[in-house]
Amino acid sequence: xxxxxxxxxxxxxxxxxxxxxxxxxxxxxxxxxxxxxxxxxxxxxxxxxxxxxxxxxxxxxxxxxxxxxxxxxxxxxxxxxxxxxxxxxxxxxxxxxxxxxxxxxxxxxxxxxxxxxxxxxxxxxxxxxxxxxxxxxxxxxxxxxxxxxxxxxxxxxxxxxxxxxxxxxxxxxxxxxxxxxxxxxxxxxxxxxxxxxxxxxxxxxxxxxxxxxxxxxxxxxxxxxxxxxxxxxxxxxxxxxxxxxxxxxxxxxxxxxxxxxxxxxxxxxxxxxxxxxxxxxxxx
Numbered sequence: 001x002x003x004x005x006x007x008x009x010x011x012x013x014x015x016x017x018x019x020x021x022x023x024x025x026x027x028x029x030x031x032x033x034x035x036x037x038x039x040x041x042x043x044x045x046x047x048x049x050x051x052x053x054x055x056x057x058x059x060x061x062x063x064x065x066x067x068x069x070x071x072x073x074x075x076x077x078x079x080x081x082x083x084x085x086x087x088x089x090x091x092x093x094x095x096x097x098x099x100x101x102x103x104x105x106x107x108x109x110x111x112x113x114x115x116x117x118x119x120x121x122x123x124x125x126x127x128x129x130x131x132x133x134x135x136x137x138x139x140x141x142x143x144x145x146x147x148x149x150x151x152x153x154x155x156x157x158x159x160x161x162x163x164x165x166x167x168x169x170x171x172x173x174x175x176x177x178x179x180x181x182x183x184x185x186x187x188x189x190x191x192x193x194x195x196x197x198x199x200x201x202x203x204x205x206x207x208x209x210x211x212x213x214x215x216x217x218x219x220x221x222x223x224x225x226x227x228x229x230x231x232x233x234x235x236x237x238x239x240x241x242x243x244x245x246x247x248x249x250x251x252x253x254x255x256x257x258x259x260x261x262x263x264x265x266x267x268x269x270x271x272x273x274x275x276x277x278x279x280x281x282x283x284x
Contacts, residue, residue: 008104010100011104011107014099014103017096018092020034021096032052044071047068073140074135075133078128078132079098080092094233101229105228112147113198116137116143117227118227120163121214121230126233134155138151146197150170153166164206164209165206165210167203170197170203173200174203176200202221205217205221205225
């Protein structure tokens with residue numbers, strides 16, 4: 001676990017890097033400049049220097065983050081590695097926004113419940129690999145042995161059992177209902193046979209969202225308990241909003257219609273596309 005000031009500076013690093021890369025500044029130059037802004041009493045400037053060196057040598061950030069696991073968590077490394085995969089649809093701006101919000105949450109005092117649910121929503125919203133992702137989620141000093149064992153169970157049962165059910169059964173709310181039903185039925189109430197990882201409020205919200213879209217479950221937790229919301233990727237600007245792009249699209253459509261008309265009249269006149277018909281400039 002890092003000090004609070006480390007998480008504050010990490011949040012600044014990820015936010016500033018995303019802003020400057022979006023502005024067209026090379027990642028290497030942006031990291032060098034940000035490294036000079038970061039509070040010198042933290043260990044982050046040394047980590048940034050290592051990131052810059054690895055970026056010059058290999059061209060990736062995730063390889064450097066993986067070599068300093070005492071500073072960057074495996075989940076942070078996993079998110080950046082997913083954004084650096086060739087051909088992937090996971091955007092680096094979204095990855096940096098995810099890490100920025102997580103660092104800010106940890107600076108304010110993260111709970112194991114909030115951190116797990118935030119990371120799980122990050123995986124589900126961005127369609128990342130659950131197996132590797134949950135393995136990285138569990139490998140965090142905030143989670144004890146009970147938490148790591150339960151996350152391994154979630155990794156095996158995800159897609160088969162609703163997350164709301166998995167959360168509810170690990171809350172006092174589940175055992176309160178079990179005790180009530182046992183007393184009404186005139187039998188001995190059962191005692192919890194597994195570690196209680198969530199609170200009563202998480203259990204109530206989970207029970208109310210059984211069988212529903214998991215995104216409703218996450219949204220309710222964020223409203224009721226103040227858990228951090230997962231950043232969403234920016235929506236691309238529709239081409240119709242750009243007059244220049246719309247004009248070019250209309251030109252292409254007109255050309256296609258013209259070619260179809262010529263073909264229906266007996267064939268396309270290819271001489272119109274002969275470059276010899278067009279005069280060349282002197283000296284060309």
